[in-house]
Amino acid sequence: TTEIYTLSLHDALPIWVVCVVASRLYARRWHAVLKDSFERIQEYGLLPSSRPRVVVPLASSQQAVTALGLHRPGRWTARLVLRIARALAGVGSLAMLRGRVLIIATQGPDLVPRGATQANLMSRRDANAMDFALYLGTADDNRKTIVLPMGTSAPHTILKVAETQQARCALQSEAAALAALASSHIKRYVPKLQGLVVGKDALTLFQEYRQRRQVDQSQMDTAVISFLGQLSLLNRQTMPVSTLLDAVPSDAVVRLPDEVEPAWRALRANLQLLAESGAELWVHRTHGDFAPWNCAWTDQGLFVYDWEESGDAGLALGDAFYYAISLPLLLQRKVVAAKTLQAALRLADKVAEASGMALDSRPYLALWLLGRVGKADLYDELIVLLERCWR
Secondary structure, X not given: OOOOOOOOHHHHOOOOEEEEEEEHHHHHHHHHHHOOXXXXXXXXXXXXOOOOOEEEEOOOHHHHHHHHOOOOOOOHHHHHHHHHHHHHHHOOOOHHHOOEEEEXXXXXXOXXXXXXXXXXXXXXXXXXXXXXXXEEOOOOOOOEEEEEEEOOOOOOEEEEEEOOHHHHHHHHHHHHXXXXXXXXXXXXXXXXEEXXXXXXXXXXXXXXXXXXXXXXXXXXXXXXHHHHXXXXXXXXXXXXXXXXXXXXXXXXXXXXXXXXXXXXXXXHHHHHHHHHOOOEEEEEEEOOOOOHHHEEEEOOEEEEOOOOOOEEEEEOOHHHHHHHHHHHHHOOOOOOHHXXXXXXXXXXXXXXXXXXXXOOHHHHHXXXXXXXXOOXXXXXXXXXXXXXXXX
16 A cells, blocks of 8 residues: 555444555554554564565564564575564564554454354454464465464464365365374374364364474484484385386376486386386385475474375385475575485485385385476486486
8 A cells, every 4th residue: 555545434434344555654654544443453564575475463572473483484585584583573673574564453352353253263262362473375276374373372273274175175184194193103293183174165274383493403304314214104014116106107298308308218117127026115104295394393392294295105205305305496596406316315315224114215216206207397307317326
């Protein structure tokens, strides 16, 4: 909003809620206009201001600090800015969070957001005594909104809200995975499932929330290897290579660059030879989207969330491969494919050792990559490099 319109709010009543998005300067003016006609005015910082992903309540410094913990950008520059913003908020300065502000003015303090009503939040907590921080998912068919209810004490519950059919199915899958893991030996790493509310307009998953803490990267890496080793014990069994290979397209579904297609066919031929020999590979319960941003260090140690793509018979080492590859794949601008391949195989070998599986990780990576050919340049480069080291 770039200007304040002349508005007689008393003449326009009954108006129960007014929402305004404005820059820092105009937010102050809107606040002055609204304060005489509305009993409650709440302000939220929108970050980043150009394309918001997180909505931060500005009622108190502590709430702002906690809300900023929802966002974990991949690029180091964004992480640095976020760290500075949290440090400033921790000493009471919210100026960095007011570049673009959402103002919500309401008639009376007891109005509850429609989403909270549909999710039956009032039956779980006193919604009138809470504020909310939001993390906005990618605007596609699988979009979920993350809601962190915030009161006077540290939050311990987080909500994931889905409206589209694809997003609803994803949350139902996650709920099933969390329920299955609740009685497993890795339950201490996993959010507790607290409820699933199916409404007309949305599906809401309630699960445990733990606040993120800073940790040395080496300590995090050690915990990740240990966790993946323990995860591999769930539903572990062998499956014929022939069965696993049948799930991969027998021909590339897109036209591949000249150097990629022969490497892709050579890797498939190597796996076909293993299949004909009767070889088997390990499968077990997997996370399915095990990227660094789906892990956090908390007061209880490693915490692993976002189990939407979990499966009970996924390819062994697949989570290790994605953990090593996801950062250069999605966030780094200058990627050295050879180093990424080495990192993926090295992590896979450590996880295999931790899990007690004696194996050659190359067939696993080959099978994992075959289904991703043509989906990203890095995947194609890794196929070429893997074929060269497996001749």
